Amino acid sequence: MLQIGKLAQKADCQVPTVRFYESEGLLPEPARSMGNFRLYDDTHLQRLLFIRRCRAKDMTLDEIRQLLSFRDRPELDCGEVNALVDSHIVQVRAKIKELRELERGLMDMRRSCDTVRTSRECGILNSLAGPV
Structure with missing residues (x-):
């Protein structure tokens, strides 16, 4: 015990x-x-x-x-177990898609600030402060 x-x-x-x-x-x-x-x-x-x-x-x-x-x-029967895991796989694929879109957005944002500038001119900060 x-x-x-x-x-x-x-x-x-x-x-x-x-x-x-x-x-x-x-x-x-x-x-x-x-x-x-x-x-x-x-x-x-x-x-x-x-x-x-x-x-x-x-x-x-x-x-x-x-x-x-x-x-x-x-x-x-384990058929329902398979169905549950299949459903989970669909959810994981959806998350992967969302994460890829997030990555693309972050990379675009990063490219907006390729040169060293002041914080006032920072493309990243300005894009985050702008409209949604």
């Missing part, structure tokens, strides 16, 4: 993160010691690591909830 600090350390996260996932219902409530300390077992650690891997792939808490639901019921 692990106390919360040791669990967080093994999962490479902070104690408040563990508490947050508990409050969100992603981690089951742990047993308590006689001194009322939370006591976690390997099941908690494995679930926390799963959540952390999902978060590393930028999955939302709702997506993680769904994946955990499937993980908790291994007899289910």
